[in-house]
Amino acid sequence: MLRKITQSFLLAFQNIHSNFFHTFLSVLGIVIGVGALVSILSLIDGMEQYAKDQIASTTSLNMISVSTNSFTRKDGISIRKDSTTFFRYDHYRTIPSKLSKPAFVYIFQREAKEISISGDSTKVATHITAVAGLKADSILAGKLMTPDDVLNHAPVAVLTESLARSLGKAEVKDLIGREIHINGHKLLVVGVILLKHAQGPELFMPFTLATDHQLRNNPPQVIIEVENIVDVNPLKTDIESYLVNEFGSGHDFQITTNHLRVAQAEQGFFVFRVIMGLIVGISVVVGGIGVMNVLLISVTERTAEIGIRKAMGANRKDIILLFLSESITVSAFGSFLGLVFGILFTMAAIPVVKALTKVPFQANYTLNTLLVISVLAVVVGIIFGTYPAVRASRLNPVDAIRHE
Numbered sequence: 001m002l003r004k005i006t007q008s009f010l011l012a013f014q015n016i017h018s019n020f021f022h023t024f025l026s027v028l029g030i031v032i033g034v035g036a037l038v039s040i041l042s043l044i045d046g047m048e049q050y051a052k053d054q055i056a057s058t059t060s061l062n063m064i065s066v067s068t069n070s071f072t073r074k075d076g077i078s079i080r081k082d083s084t085t086f087f088r089y090d091h092y093r094t095i096p097s098k099l100s101k102p103a104f105v106y107i108f109q110r111e112a113k114e115i116s117i118s119g120d121s122t123k124v125a126t127h128i129t130a131v132a133g134l135k136a137d138s139i140l141a142g143k144l145m146t147p148d149d150v151l152n153h154a155p156v157a158v159l160t161e162s163l164a165r166s167l168g169k170a171e172v173k174d175l176i177g178r179e180i181h182i183n184g185h186k187l188l189v190v191g192v193i194l195l196k197h198a199q200g201p202e203l204f205m206p207f208t209l210a211t212d213h214q215l216r217n218n219p220p221q222v223i224i225e226v227e228n229i230v231d232v233n234p235l236k237t238d239i240e241s242y243l244v245n246e247f248g249s250g251h252d253f254q255i256t257t258n259h260l261r262v263a264q265a266e267q268g269f270f271v272f273r274v275i276m277g278l279i280v281g282i283s284v285v286v287g288g289i290g291v292m293n294v295l296l297i298s299v300t301e302r303t304a305e306i307g308i309r310k311a312m313g314a315n316r317k318d319i320i321l322l323f324l325s326e327s328i329t330v331s332a333f334g335s336f337l338g339l340v341f342g343i344l345f346t347m348a349a350i351p352v353v354k355a356l357t358k359v360p361f362q363a364n365y366t367l368n369t370l371l372v373i374s375v376l377a378v379v380v381g382i383i384f385g386t387y388p389a390v391r392a393s394r395l396n397p398v399d400a401i402r403h404e
Helices: 002-018 020-026 028-058 089-094 147-151 161-166 212-217 229-247 258-301 303-311 316-357 367-393 397-402
Strands: 063-068 071-074 077-080 103-117 124-132 138-142 156-160 179-182 185-194 202-206 221-226 253-257
Touching: 028 258, 028 316, 028 367, 063 229, 089 103, 103 212, 124 161, 156 161, 161 185, 161 202, 221 229, 229 253, 253 258, 258 316, 258 367, 303 316, 316 367
Parallel strands: 124 202, 156 185
Antiparallel strands: 063 221, 063 253, 071 077, 103 124, 103 179, 103 221, 138 185, 156 202, 179 185
């Protein structure tokens, strides 16, 4: 059987070689369709990879966020709840003991306010973040607030570099020991830090300085940074159990992870990939009709040959195998040319995309794309080669030999 298949494909290659130009024109539809499909899939894969890189660079994929849902939806409208459950400092202190995996836990509540520094009445807008558990990419001056500062309600503040620059000091170290005024309250600056993903100028103060009124009007958020990314789902389960045990099954909290953003992006690109694939598939169908045309002409031209093969003992299966092999070979030939064409097109298109969008975007040639093209070549060859193959196998040997 293997020998017959090998011989069939060898004969198919010979026929393609002897009618190269005619075969090429007939499968031009497949070349264009596969080329377009390769271009679209590689560009979509590149877009998906770019989106994942952006998500990973702007957020932490090993982060779990727990926040109060202060709104409810009714008749398609978001309505603020009359009362909501929110985290207090005591809740924050008990969370680490409820986790089955190592993680860094912190709680924060953020508001936008104006501040001024002692000796200067100029107001500067900034985010005021009440926090327990603070990390920094680097400490530029002074120190971070300590757990004792939070526990003892110490009136201290840590500034981001952008806020320190906004306060008009040439050297950030000059701010250490100065007082910050916030709505009549005073905080002592103990540190200036660098945060790579800071959302504008920001001041950090101990979470315990935030009043219940502030926490109720603007509920805080708890962040769990998992040490190992594979522990995200187990810890999410731990948090869900903690919330039910602590606040009851009807609690007002929602848990989100950045893996959901990645999954949503993947789903969106998958839908886009399928839709564009179906649209481009029309060209592939046209190419398949070209393959059928090549084989029907081949059946007509080789009618006498088919009659001789049957007279010498070839059965219907042998004839069908011969023409299906040629069909698959022709469609594979067109798919290969289309693959080359698609890669060359994307290589030429990427510089244009970069120039227009100013985005460091690259096409991404994945194994899935190559597998799709390979399967497509076989499927098109079988589907559009079946009718000519069956037609050839039904020829009467005597009538076929007499055919001129």
